[in-house]
């Protein structure tokens with residue numbers, strides 16, 4: 001039986017998530033580029049034009065708060081993605097791991113994850129797991145952007 005890692009949400013196919021990730025990258029000008037000078041500042045800044053806030057939190061403040069164990073957070077009420085400042089800066093500079101954290105949180109937002117009371121006698125599947133969906137979104141976006149595939153398991157929400 002599949003063990004949910006996060007909220008149970010409406011099931012999405014991996015193909016749907018892959019297409020959504022590509023549309024997101026295209027829309028926000030995140031293009032696949034070969035070479036080392038990838039910068040994503042502009043794309044991430046553009047999110048604010050659509051009412052989405054990226055909130056880089058001072059690193060010391062982040063680890064002092066409850067957030068010590070998690071790398072990122074998305075609040076659907078305020079459409080705010082919070083990440084430690086170093087993660088934001090490294091993501092702007094194209095660091096794969098930092099980008100995967102930011103894209104995972106963007107995935108929660110773009111895929112419309114909301115806290116959901118969902119009672120069902122049918123066991124959950126991977127495709128209904130908000131965390132699996134957000135990971136799949138980040139992986140497909142990174143693949144589209146030309147990063148090597150890599151399985152990472154982080155504790156982020």
Ligand SMILES: [Zn+2]
Pocket residue numbers: 006104108130131134156157
């Ligand atoms: Zn998550």
